[in-house]
Amino acid sequence: MNIIDGGVTAPKGFTAAxxxxxxxxxxxxxxxxxxxxxxxxxxxxxxxxxxxGHSLQVTMENIKNGYANAIVINSGNANxxxxxxxxxxxxxxxxxxxxxxxCEPENVLVGSTGVIGMRLNMPAVRSGIRTACTRLSEEGGxxxxxxxxxTDTIAKEIAVEFExxxxxxxxxxxxxxxxxxxxxxxxxxxxITTDANISRGLLDKTxxxxxxxxFNRVSVDGDTSVCDMVLMLxxxxxxxxxxxxxxxxxxxxxxxxxxxxxxxARLIAKDGEGATKLIEILVNGALDEEDAYKAVNAVAKSPxxxxxxxxxxxxxxxxxTAVGYSGAEFDPNLVDIFIGDLMVCRNGVAxxxxxxKAKKILKEREIKxxxxxKKGNYSDRIWTCDFSYDYVKINGSYRT
Amino acid sequence: MNIIDGGVTAPKGFTAAxxxxxxxxxxxxxxxxxxxxxxxxxxxxxxxxxxxGHSLQVTMENIKNGYANAIVINSGNANxxxxxxxxxxxxxxxxxxxxxxxCEPENVLVGSTGVIGMRLNMPAVRSGIRTACTRLSEEGGxxxxxxxxxTDTIAKEIAVEFExxxxxxxxxxxxxxxxxxxxxxxxxxxxITTDANISRGLLDKTxxxxxxxxFNRVSVDGDTSVCDMVLMLxxxxxxxxxxxxxxxxxxxxxxxxxxxxxxxARLIAKDGEGATKLIEILVNGALDEEDAYKAVNAVAKSPxxxxxxxxxxxxxxxxxTAVGYSGAEFDPNLVDIFIGDLMVCRNGVAxxxxxxKAKKILKEREIKxxxxxKKGNYSDRIWTCDFSYDYVKINGSYRT
Numbered sequence: 001m002n003i004i005d006g007g008v009t010a011p012k013g014f015t016a017a018x019x020x021x022x023x024x025x026x027x028x029x030x031x032x033x034x035x036x037x038x039x040x041x042x043x044x045x046x047x048x049x050x051x052x053g054h055s056l057q058v059t060m061e062n063i064k065n066g067y068a069n070a071i072v073i074n075s076g077n078a079n080x081x082x083x084x085x086x087x088x089x090x091x092x093x094x095x096x097x098x099x100x101x102x103c104e105p106e107n108v109l110v111g112s113t114g115v116i117g118m119r120l121n122m123p124a125v126r127s128g129i130r131t132a133c134t135r136l137s138e139e140g141g142x143x144x145x146x147x148x149x150x151t152d153t154i155a156k157e158i159a160v161e162f163e164x165x166x167x168x169x170x171x172x173x174x175x176x177x178x179x180x181x182x183x184x185x186x187x188x189x190x191x192i193t194t195d196a197n198i199s200r201g202l203l204d205k206t207x208x209x210x211x212x213x214x215f216n217r218v219s220v221d222g223d224t225s226v227c228d229m230v231l232m233l234x235x236x237x238x239x240x241x242x243x244x245x246x247x248x249x250x251x252x253x254x255x256x257x258x259x260x261x262x263x264x265a266r267l268i269a270k271d272g273e274g275a276t277k278l279i280e281i282l283v284n285g286a287l288d289e290e291d292a293y294k295a296v297n298a299v300a301k302s303p304x305x306x307x308x309x310x311x312x313x314x315x316x317x318x319x320x321t322a323v324g325y326s327g328a329e330f331d332p333n334l335v336d337i338f339i340g341d342l343m344v345c346r347n348g349v350a351x352x353x354x355x356x357k358a359k360k361i362l363k364e365r366e367i368k369x370x371x372x373x374k375k376g377n378y379s380d381r382i383w384t385c386d387f388s389y390d391y392v393k394i395n396g397s398y399r400t
Numbered sequence: 401m402n403i404i405d406g407g408v409t410a411p412k413g414f415t416a417a418x419x420x421x422x423x424x425x426x427x428x429x430x431x432x433x434x435x436x437x438x439x440x441x442x443x444x445x446x447x448x449x450x451x452x453g454h455s456l457q458v459t460m461e462n463i464k465n466g467y468a469n470a471i472v473i474n475s476g477n478a479n480x481x482x483x484x485x486x487x488x489x490x491x492x493x494x495x496x497x498x499x500x501x502x503c504e505p506e507n508v509l510v511g512s513t514g515v516i517g518m519r520l521n522m523p524a525v526r527s528g529i530r531t532a533c534t535r536l537s538e539e540g541g542x543x544x545x546x547x548x549x550x551t552d553t554i555a556k557e558i559a560v561e562f563e564x565x566x567x568x569x570x571x572x573x574x575x576x577x578x579x580x581x582x583x584x585x586x587x588x589x590x591x592i593t594t595d596a597n598i599s600r601g602l603l604d605k606t607x608x609x610x611x612x613x614x615f616n617r618v619s620v621d622g623d624t625s626v627c628d629m630v631l632m633l634x635x636x637x638x639x640x641x642x643x644x645x646x647x648x649x650x651x652x653x654x655x656x657x658x659x660x661x662x663x664x665a666r667l668i669a670k671d672g673e674g675a676t677k678l679i680e681i682l683v684n685g686a687l688d689e690e691d692a693y694k695a696v697n698a699v700a701k702s703p704x705x706x707x708x709x710x711x712x713x714x715x716x717x718x719x720x721t722a723v724g725y726s727g728a729e730f731d732p733n734l735v736d737i738f739i740g741d742l743m744v745c746r747n748g749v750a751x752x753x754x755x756x757k758a759k760k761i762l763k764e765r766e767i768k769x770x771x772x773x774k775k776g777n778y779s780d781r782i783w784t785c786d787f788s789y790d791y792v793k794i795n796g797s798y799r800t
Contacts, residue, residue: 051724051732051748081717081732083749116717117750303703307792317481317516324451332451332481348451349483350517389789392707 001256007157009141010172011195013037013237016140018147021128023076023114023121029147031128034191035070035101035136040235042068042109043204045211046228053227054086055079055112058094062106063231066200069103071191071231072110072132073148074125075176078227079112082119089120096126100133111189113150113176113227145174148189152178156267162256165240165249169196171256175264177218177228178271188268190215190230192260196253197236198243206254207232214261218269219300219384230261269383270366274390278366279309282381283323285373291328292380295371298326299382306387309367314358316344323371330373338370401656407557409541410572411595413437413637416540418547421528423476423514423521429547431528434591435470435501435536440635442468442509443604445611446628453627454486455479455512458494462506463631466600469503471591471631472510472532473548474525475576478627479512482519489520496526500533511589513550513576513627545574548589552578556667562656565640565649569596571656575664577618577628578671588668590615590630592660596653597636598643606654607632614661618669619700619784630661669783670766674790678766679709682781683723685773691728692780695771698726699782706787709767714758716744723771730773738770 009016016034023030044063046056055074062068072093079086094108101108112120145155159172177188192207211230236242243250270278281299286292299305302322308315316337324332337345340361344353361367409416416434423430444463446456455474462468472493479486494508501508512520532547545555559572577588592607611630636642643650670678681699686692699705702722708715716737724732737745740761744753761767 049721049724050730051720078717081720081745081748081750116715116721117745119750303787303791310792315516317478320451320481321449321516324449330450345481345517348481350481350519387703387792389792391703392710392787392789392792 001160001162001259004159004161004170006159006172007141007145007174008034008172008191008193009138010159011170011193011237013195013235014193015136015138016144017132017135017137018140018143018145019128019132019135021124023074023124029143030074030076031125031132032073032144032147033070033097033129033132033136034144034193036233036235037237038235039067039069039103039107040233041066041198041200041203043207043232044109045208045230051081053078053080053112054082055090055093055110056227056229057087058090059109059111059229062094062109065106067107068109068233069107070097070101072097072108072129073112073189074120075113075148075150077112077114077118077120078116079120080116080227082117085119089122092122093125093129096129097133100130109231111227111229113148113187113189141172141174148174148176150176151273152176152271154267154271156264156271158260158263160256160260162252164196164252167238167240169238169240170194171260173260173264175268177268178273188215188228190264192230192232192257194234195236195238196234196243197238197240198234198253202243202246202250203232203234206257210254210257210261214258214265217382218265219382266383269385272385274388274393275385276388277309277386279384279386280368280381281384282368282370282379283373284370284379285375286378286380287329287376289378292378294326295323295328295373296380296382298322299369299371300384303387306384309362310386310388312359312362314339314344314355314362319369319371320345320348330375334374336372336374340368401560401562401659404559404561404570406559406572407541407545407574408434408572408591408593409538410559411570411593411637413595413635414593415536415538416544417532417535417537418540418543418545419528419532419535421524423474423524429543430474430476431525431532432473432544432547433470433497433529433532433536434544434593436633436635437637438635439467439469439503439507440633441466441598441600441603443607443632445608445630451481453478453480453512454482455490455493455510456627456629457487458490459509459511459629462494462509465506467507468509468633469507470497470501472497472508472529473512473589474520475513475548475550477512477514477518477520478516479520480516480627482517485519489522492522493525493529496529497533500530509631511627511629513548513587513589541572541574548574548576550576551673552576552671554667554671556664556671558660558663560656560660562652564596564652567638567640569638569640570594571660573660573664575668577668578673588615588628590664592630592632592657594634595636595638596634596643597638597640598634598653602643602646602650603632603634606657610654610657610661614658614665617782618665619782666783669785672785674788674793675785676788677709677786679784679786680768680781681784682768682770682779683773684770684779685775686778687729687776689778692778694726695723695728695773696780696782698722699769699771700784703787706784709762710786710788712759712762714739714744714755714762719769719771720745720748730775734774736772736774740768
């Protein structure tokens with residue numbers, strides 16, 4: 001498997017565009033369209049929030065048939081909590097895109113991200129979609145990525161190519177998200193494309209499996225949003241024979257998809273609002289899968305852990321404390337904690353560790369924290385980031 | 401019922417002292433002793449964290465007999481996660497205090513608050529306890545309060561007096577806590593004294609009931625700690641006949657206790673690390689008690705809600721979003737949200753509210769947010785605070 005240039009338009013038969021329609025106050029791009037040359041099989045994973053954005057609702061309906069030709073996404077407005085009009089607006093976004101691209105309206109998927117509770121400026125959206133649809137190109141992947149960004153500071157794109165059933169196939173992806181991020185998927189949108197030929201059922205299954213341990217293991221602030229989705233289109237343009245069973249070739253495909261999703265998920269954590277550090281929290285030795293998740297989740301969400309790491313302070317007591325209230329079953333007298341490769345707590349008791357070494361580890365841009373519960377055989381992992389002054393700044397004035 | 405001067409030494413037969421032994425780097429008071437003239441009935445409520453501080457473990461054992469003569473508390477060091485030595489040190493604190501006050505060691509309760517994972521400086525602690533025990537006085541309540549403070553910026557004390565069974569009785573209280581605060585009781589210590597004559601069983605019952613809706617409804621950062629406790633002593637010095645059943649007099653006592661605990665709990669939220677505003681979150685119309693708690697808890701913990709309020713931004717979408725991922729059962733299309741008395745969302749849909757009025761409400765030091773789920777008849781309430789730059793500053797460098 002090789003990393004290649006580009007993002008969602010790296011796979012054959014995909015075009016994209018990103019336009020500025022005026023939804024964003026700063027005049028940046030805000031309408032993205034990604035299209036496949038032919039109808040693709042489609043899969044999606046959606047927010048678990050009870051409140052769901054109107055665009056997301058339309059997409060959940062449209063994806064039911066398992067096929068799609070295009071995805072249209074606006075940033076700058078979440079199109080959520082505005083009543084029936086919001087649903088109609090999302091429908092219109094799909095209808096207009098379908099008309100321009102000459103496909104069925106139910107084969108267009110819609111996404112929105114931004115402020116909640118404000119109606120979409122539909123004249124702007126319409127004009128943005130019209131322009132985008134005329135400018136679709138195989139070089140348009142990056143523009144589409146730019147158009148889905150909100151408080152993101154770095155573009156999140158990647159593409160890989162690998163051999164599958166004796167053909168070269170590609171998977172490309174883009175994502176946005178830097179605040180209101182938490183398992184499971186908060187204010188994050190991911191779009192994955194591939195020219196592999198794969199069955200609907202297996203595409204759906206592998207996407208759900210992979211998302212669980214990648215996009216759904218990113219936490220910025222513990223808040224999950226109402227507009228989050230990962231969508232994937234597979235158009236078969238690579239002409240491989242077709243992945244129809246869970247054989248070795250399927251596993252190869254899954255590995256490549258995992259690589260793409262892991263790359264994008266880590267970038268989201270790294271680009272967390274105000275973040276200065278990417279933190280990987282790893283819990284080993286939990287009694288079961290649920291306990292592993294509870295423990296890793298509590299540590300990743302703890303503002304006290306996140307501010308300590310921002311301050312480069314090896315305050316491991318806060319890590320143990322978070323595991324303590326996580327609800328996971330464990331014996332505090334067995335717990336080992338590592339900051340990087342430095343053991344700071346053995347069997348629940350403080351070690352007289354080298355503070356200078358700890359400081360050096362905490363000065364890095366990427367920090368790994370490992371917690372061994374020594375109770376069972378289950379592990380889990382979350383990527384998160386530190387909590388800085390800038391997080392407060394960005395979120396104290398997002399809407400105004 | 402009247403508010404009177406003082407705190408834990410306002411009830412008859414209680415003395416206290418607070419001394420500086422050198423545990424705190426800044427040389428402030430760090431050893432508190434509160435003593436009753438005679439053996440009092442005692443009740444306590446303790447952290448739900450699986451990890452428990454050593455001093456708290458000793459107190460949980462000592463309180464089992466239902467009686468106590470004194471409470472000794474140090475700040476500056478949590479006496480947690482240091483192994484067997486920590487347990488021995490806590491025992492020694494109780495033993496030494498008992499020896500000096502001539503009571504049974506198991507009738508002394510011990511508390512510690514501060515940094516986790518460092519052994520107590522016992523020479524300092526011993527000398528602090530010795531000095532405190534010689535300086536116990538009826539005017540010592542405020543000194544004791546000072547000695548339990550850590551990052552607290554305001555002293556938290558109150559006392560009330562009221563008629564009970566034809567006698568004047570008093571309840572006094574002090575508390576500490578401003579970070580690592582979350583239901584159920586994180587890095588918070590409360591000490592309540594009363595000269596009322598009340599049975600062990602009823603003291604225990606009423607304390608647990610009252611704490612549930614007062615101290616256990618305060619959230620600063622969602623982190624619960626390993627050292628938290630509310631202890632209560634009742635020494636009967638007021639000479640009322642004795643509260644032995646749940647009659648009208650018992651209810652009077654409970655009301656007064658509720659007043660004291662509510663006052664202290666609100667002060668803890670108001671003094672949250674870096675807080676500029678006290679926020680009261682109220683959820684009405686939940687389907688059951690658990691859902692009401694889930695909803696109110698998710699909103700109170702949301703860093704996005706808390707930073708928006710710091711920024712005085714009426715971003716109610718974040719409030720609805722938090723309810724959405726809380727796990728509570730509700731219909732988004734029924735939800736009303738108020739900021740102060742201003743309705744900002746009706747039936748899940750944005751209202752075109754007066755932004756100037758919202759701004760004015762959000763400029764206040766105390767802000768009430770009401771969420772009506774209109775699904776059932778259960779309510780719950782949490783006091784919390786906003787998330788500011790200073791929260792990050794305080795917690796980025798607490799240990800170092």
